[in-house]
Amino acid sequence: FWADVKQGPPDPILGVQESFNKDSSKHKVNLGVGAYRDENGKPYVLDSILKAEDILHEQRKDKEYLPITGAGEFCKLASELAYGKDSKPLKEGRVAVAQSISGTGALRIATGFLSMFYSGPKTILLPDPTWGNHIPVAEQVGIKVVRYRYFDKKTVGLDFEGMKADIEKAEPGSIVLLHACAQNPTGIDPTQEQWKELSEVVKKKKHLALFDMAYQGFASGDIIRDAFAVRYFVEQGHQIILCQSFAKNLGIYGERAGTFSMICSSTEEKDRVLSQVKRVIRPLYSSPPLHGAQLVATILGTPALYEQWLGEVKKMADRIIAMREKLYNLLVELKTPGDWGHIKSQIGMFSFTGLTPEQVAELAESAHIYMTKDGRISMAGLNDGNIQYFAESMSKVVKG
Numbered sequence: 001f002w003a004d005v006k007q008g009p010p011d012p013i014l015g016v017q018e019s020f021n022k023d024s025s026k027h028k029v030n031l032g033v034g035a036y037r038d039e040n041g042k043p044y045v046l047d048s049i050l051k052a053e054d055i056l057h058e059q060r061k062d063k064e065y066l067p068i069t070g071a072g073e074f075c076k077l078a079s080e081l082a083y084g085k086d087s088k089p090l091k092e093g094r095v096a097v098a099q100s101i102s103g104t105g106a107l108r109i110a111t112g113f114l115s116m117f118y119s120g121p122k123t124i125l126l127p128d129p130t131w132g133n134h135i136p137v138a139e140q141v142g143i144k145v146v147r148y149r150y151f152d153k154k155t156v157g158l159d160f161e162g163m164k165a166d167i168e169k170a171e172p173g174s175i176v177l178l179h180a181c182a183q184n185p186t187g188i189d190p191t192q193e194q195w196k197e198l199s200e201v202v203k204k205k206k207h208l209a210l211f212d213m214a215y216q217g218f219a220s221g222d223i224i225r226d227a228f229a230v231r232y233f234v235e236q237g238h239q240i241i242l243c244q245s246f247a248k249n250l251g252i253y254g255e256r257a258g259t260f261s262m263i264c265s266s267t268e269e270k271d272r273v274l275s276q277v278k279r280v281i282r283p284l285y286s287s288p289p290l291h292g293a294q295l296v297a298t299i300l301g302t303p304a305l306y307e308q309w310l311g312e313v314k315k316m317a318d319r320i321i322a323m324r325e326k327l328y329n330l331l332v333e334l335k336t337p338g339d340w341g342h343i344k345s346q347i348g349m350f351s352f353t354g355l356t357p358e359q360v361a362e363l364a365e366s367a368h369i370y371m372t373k374d375g376r377i378s379m380a381g382l383n384d385g386n387i388q389y390f391a392e393s394m395s396k397v398v399k400g
């Protein structure tokens, strides 16, 4: 049956993990996948999550199926976190929300729904570069991918004029994917003023804004600040689509908890939309898993745990910021050719180092250091035990 099936390429991000696992060196360092590690390089389970686990254990809940669109209380609390409790569309009951299999699942619901019902051009504008998975998630349902400029190699910053111009010249009504905060892979976000300008352009062109929010709280340590773009667009009347993930900010990667949501113009429209969202979800995976959503709802719905969680997100963000400072200082001390200021100014989980694919390959081969081919490093993979080794190895390959 399968004689003609060709070997597929490894996943650009998760494939790095496979190479790392195969390496038997005791010096090996994994800066590939964006998953938080503590100061000892170990996966970190938040104490608020452990407490929520205890609460759930005590409750001895049943394991019945969730509804197709997931747990109502979870969807409500998750949307309030993203949009704010006072959000007008939420208060007016016109936000269609469904629990999703984390961020990717939310994107798949969004693109599935758009491919079936969107009457505008079935074209999605993605930043260049963007998270690798955005492309197949859109293409697999027949949505055409077009890129807008984002990263300026010369300044190692945002090419804001290019971004704005490309969004402006796209066919009216296009779908524009925006990273809500801590852009993956660059770690470079528009400023609040620039978001305001982008809102104008998107509005003028009647584009549909689709936000991917995987790092609320992780970028600045402040969940309100990180939600600025989403909340501003909503205030400006954009009927956005939001794909929300709890993998990073609650450290529950494998639990796969997130939401898909869509601002509608009325409750009646919301009900119609949700009835069709159910028809997207049901043949895909029937209904979402229970446990992750129960953990999130327990934390967001228990004031003491919520406060504790805010502190824990900040702690993770602060450790990453401290590593940025340290890496920058080491590279300068080691007289590494180039300007490394971007390591400190970029935000969130990643740093887009500027290392070339050849340098990335050399680091893997000679120093057992793994990262994605585009030179992105997960800052969370660095700690006091490996940062000197990493900086020295990086400096060496840059010096050539």
Ligand code: LMR
Binding pocket: 013, 014, 032, 033, 034, 035, 131, 133, 184
């Ligand atoms: C990443 O970019 O490393 C994360 O979002 C994990 C993933 O699934 O790619």
